[in-house]
Amino acid sequence: DTGVSQDPRHKITKRGQNVTFRCDPISEHNRLYWYRQTLGQGPEFLTYFQNEAQLEKSRLLSDRFSAERPKGSFSTLEIQRTEQGDSAMYLCASSGGGTDLYEQYFGPGTRLTVT
Amino acid sequence: GQQLNQSPQSMFIQEGEDVSMNCTSSSIFNTWLWYKQDPGEGPVLLIALYKAGELTSNGRLTAQFGITRKDSFLNISASIPSDVGIYFCAGQWSGAGSYQLTFGKGTKLSVIP
Numbered sequence: 001d002t003g004v005s006q007d008p009r010h011k012i013t014k015r016g017q018n019v020t021f022r023c024d025p026i027s028e029h030n031r032l033y034w035y036r037q038t039l040g041q042g043p044e045f046l047t048y049f050q051n052e053a054q055l056e057k058s059r060l061l062s063d064r065f066s067a068e069r070p071k072g073s074f075s076t077l078e079i080q081r082t083e084q085g086d087s088a089m090y091l092c093a094s095s096g097g098g099t100d101l102y103e104q105y106f107g108p109g110t111r112l113t114v115t
Numbered sequence: 116g117q118q119l120n121q122s123p124q125s126m127f128i129q130e131g132e133d134v135s136m137n138c139t140s141s142s143i144f145n146t147w148l149w150y151k152q153d154p155g156e157g158p159v160l161l162i163a164l165y166k167a168g169e170l171t172s173n174g175r176l177t178a179q180f181g182i183t184r185k186d187s188f189l190n191i192s193a194s195i196p197s198d199v200g201i202y203f204c205a206g207q208w209s210g211a212g213s214y215q216l217t218f219g220k221g222t223k224l225s226v227i228p
């Protein structure tokens with residue numbers, strides 16, 4: 001069990017550019033979540049996958065955001081035409097399907113700065 | 116989005132003291148989770164609670180699921196310098212098939228050696 005990993009850890013981009021983040025969940029965890037965290041706030045839910053199916057999306061996930069989990073393993077989060085308000089920490093979490101169904105384990109996050 | 120009310124927002128304590136913090140919600144939850152986050156890192160799960168009234172310990176940490184299902188409490192006994200960080204509560208209501216967590220704004224803990 002190597003934990004949830006995220007890549008890159010930091011990303012600086014210019015406004016209007018597209019960015020893509022990757023998340024690798026704990027192996028055999030079939031549930032994967034994306035959250036966004038801004039300074040001084042707790043994480044806010046963006047979207048949730050069970051295997052490859054995207055089952056839940058927050059209103060925070062605007063049309064410029066898209067998430068995929070094509071083979072039910074790793075996931076990507078893409079932000080198109082980035083805006084300064086997109087600057088935040090993007091966190092990925094995963095959970096299993098057994099007794100730890102509701103226990104979400106987080107990765108280290110990707111810090112996005114839009115200039 | 117909705118956030119929980121977490122208090123206090125910050126606290127400074129002497130090493131060796133006990134710490135208490137709490138979290139309240141206007142909605143009921145059927146799971147409460149407590150996390151600790153260090154600067155620049157993701158939250159680390161400390162304790163998970165599943166039943167109203169449940170009291171669960173993890174080392175020096177003890178958490179309780181409130182009877183009303185609208186609150187939860189975290190206590191840290193005999194604090195040490197490595198307890199420094201931001202503690203978040205998170206609630207989950209899976210009644211409608213949702214697994215999203217709703218987080219508080221955190222309690223920032225500083226420990227004075």
